[in-house]
Amino acid sequence: MKIKNAIIIFFLLTMVISGCLPGNSVSTFPTANTQAPLPTTQHTQPIPTLPPTTSSSTESTRTLLTAEMLMNGFVSDGPLDESALTMPGGAAVTSHTFEGRLELLGEEKNGNIKILRGELEPEFSWLPEFDFEFVQSDGYLIPVERGLIIADHPQWNYILEPGRVWQEAGDGGYSRASLPFALTVKGSNAAFNGTLTFLFNDQQVSKIWYQVTQETTSYTRANLWGQLDAVYHPGKVAGVQQIREDFAAELAARLPVKPIAALAEDYPGVDISAFGRGVTPEHMTWYGVVVNGVNYLGGCQTRFGLYPYCESMRATSYSTAKSAFTSVALMLLAQKYGVEVADLLIKDYVPEYVTSPGDWETVTFNHALDMSTGNYVSPGFMADDNSEKMGVFFGAQPYAERIQAAFDVPHAAEPGTRWVYRTSDTFILTRAMHNYLQTREGTDADIYQFVVDEVYRPLGLGPGAFSTLRTADNDWQGQAEGGYGQWWIPDDIAKLATFLIVDGGRINDEQILHSGLLAAALQQDPKDRGVKINSQSMYNNAFWANRYPKSGAFACEIWTIEMQGVSGNVVALFPNGITYYYFSDNQEFIWDAALRETDKIKPLCP
Structure with a gap:
């Protein structure tokens, strides 16, 4: 693609999709945020009710969209x-x-x-x-x-x-x-x-x-x-007939769903207003709490009432894909081919590294997953991912131009020593894993399809999760992005979260993800906390982690683990096995009230 076209795409991406902060002309495409304090304005979500009946089977009362x-x-x-x-x-x-x-x-x-x-x-x-x-x-x-x-x-x-x-x-x-x-x-x-x-x-x-x-x-x-x-x-x-049978199986595999209001009925004393709190209601897509295998679901409001198909409402993944796809892919490879996969060198599997002004000689797959390659421009929080240079990467197509833009970054620190969030590093890692997989399973192997076949399909995710955003090659059928580019329904999130925090990466009692890498991501291995973001936050294997010290609020030290996406997407995995999630688009990141409320359902401390 010519540079002129790339600039046009970048402009559209900036203005249309991730936008730019007021007074700022740079891209704010998929990133995340670790801020945890409750906001000044305590937004609470309206509790959805059934839409009004527009007609009955015996008498027509319809006034809109009549025959x-x-x-x-x-x-x-x-x-x-x-x-x-x-x-x-x-x-x-x-x-x-x-x-x-x-x-x-x-x-x-x-x-x-x-x-x-x-x-x-x-x-x-x-x-x-x-x-x-x-x-x-x-x-x-x-x-x-x-x-x-x-x-x-x-x-x-x-x-x-x-x-x-x-x-x-x-x-x-x-x-x-x-x-x-x-x-x-x-x-x-x-x-x-x-x-x-x-x-x-x-x-x-x-x-x-x-x-x-x-x-x-x-x-x-x-x-x-x-x-x-x-x-x-x-x-x-x-x-x-196969289409009908597959769809029946898809419905049967969904987790039981109850309205969010039922959480207070099933667990008396729980204040359901804690869930969704802090997120501006008109910017909420949907939210939920997964407890004991039940998905308590709320939201699904549109500007014209309750969406008719809440359980099929697609939400943009943004950077939750870094956890749910890219990290899962590396854990899957490590389980199947050995944990040594995490220490493979990027340069051995992505030959385009030779064009980089940075130093990739000792950068491993795990360094890239941890956002600690040592190749960056600014160490400031999210500075690189929101930069004009990163905007060039987001607009670059097809693959050849995109990978070149991804590697266009100088060397600044030793790998593994400094956390600098760069979505382009996830793209590089996704390509490296893709090429490694092909050395193992042949040239027809594809890293995203590998995760679909080994994880998403066996978990019972529906076919809406079986495709992802790819580069423009071959009519947008090129390399899977990795850093973003999936579209979730609530059941997808509930199942993935349960798979990670409750089932420990097992499906039908078979270990699918490498248990050591998953334990590190979930802050269950004190010897591997990942890379430091600040005094209370870590980043490990593409999962965010926030530490809550022992205090008046909590009887023990606890960690919350999150998948996050730039628009205001949070999948919070709590140490009591409960998941709280929401997808929104006002860049609000908050789960403290929900965390405290789940302590009433299951204790956060042993």
């Missing part, structure tokens, strides 16, 4: 209440079976956008071309293609999720469907959540209504909506 509106069209100056796209309680079973392709028409000419914060180019206002196969099963509408879908659009890609189908009395014999989807920015990690709905019978569909009303990305907020003509192409879908 007439979907069949004949209507004009709206913005999105509608999300309840209009939600399957109502008591809805009747559909009398039709949807199987075939759903094709939308006129996407580019019929899109609407209202930018609420930041700036977006005009092409962000319309959807990518939409022509996908779907299969119906037990009241669900399942997209055949799952995960990140690279679209023929200058800015957007798709992630499609299963929706619902049902029957309403006022729909003239047609069945009704809605389904969740996310728009992701091409070459970036930001996610904008939406829903679409339509009527159908065995041969045709109505117009479709879509709206996008929530996002996980700092500095940019926008509503998208529109009504499009559509064509239903009924027909047999290849492998339909």
Whole structure:
């Protein structure tokens, strides 16, 4: 890619995705924050309630998105209440079976956008071309293609999720469907959540209504909506029975979910307002507490009400990927091929290091995972990751330009002696592990697919987690990023956290992750605390750690372990085996109140 194009991409990444701090023109792409004190303003989250019923199976009470509106069209100056796209309680079973392709028409000419914060180019206002196969099963509408879908659009890609189908009395014999989807920015990690709905019978569909009303990305907020003509192409879908069976297994594998309010019912005395506290409600995507195998879930509010598909709502990973993918990958390699993998040299597996002005002669995989390669510009907290030079890395494509930008950093300290957060170092490590894996398993091996096959799939994560952001090579099918670039649903986070803090890296009693490396990451090995950030914080194997000394608040010294992401994403693993997580986009990082409250459920100290 020419330098001019890279600069354009960098500008869009800066303004659209991670933005820049007020008065600052540099990128603040995926980083994290270790601040733990409670904020001055004590934000608490609204407790979600069921959306109002829009119709029943016997009597039509619908006033929004009626059959007439979907069949004949209507004009709206913005999105509608999300309840209009939600399957109502008591809805009747559909009398039709949807199987075939759903094709939308006129996407580019019929899109609407209202930018609420930041700036977006005009092409962000319309959807990518939409022509996908779907299969119906037990009241669900399942997209055949799952995960990140690279679209023929200058800015957007798709992630499609299963929706619902049902029957309403006022729909003239047609069945009704809605389904969740996310728009992701091409070459970036930001996610904008939406829903679409339509009527159908065995041969045709109505117009479709879509709206996008929530996002996980700092500095940019926008509503998208529109009504499009559509064509239903009924027909047999290849492998339909397997698709249905796989989806049934996906649902069966999900952890039990209860609303966050049920936590106080199951554990009397717990103040549920402690969870989500400190995060501005309008910037919260979702949050939860995982206790004894149950995922207590809250949030999922949009600007137009409760999102119809909370359990399928995609949140941007940002740097939680450094822990959940890159660190897991190294622990997986160490368990399979020996702990010596952590001490392999970067230079032996990433030949592009020779172009670097830095010194990579003794930098190991583990140094890169710990953000302690000794190659950096400034030792200031997050200074390098927020720098203009790092912005060049974020905008550089394809792989050849990106890896060159990653290595464009001087030598400043001995490896392993100083923590300096650099997302580009994670990219280098991901490439090194990828190339090492190929020496073991052949040239077709891929480091992300390795983690999918060995960890994500056996854990029961759904197919939405089976793809990741990659470099632009081969239509964005190049090297996995590593430092960011995944999209989570709440069940993904609950399972990954349980796998780490409760199960110790085991699946079905088989050790999958190297126990020593995992123990170090979880601060369970006093001889290996990692690299010092400050007097109370450490960084070990891509996990943040905060020390709470023995005091009036706690009867013993405790450590909290976190995955973090720049927008305000926290997955906090507490020493009592409870996980508290939230994904948000106002860069608020706080878990003290939640930590103290979990002590009422399970003691933090032995």
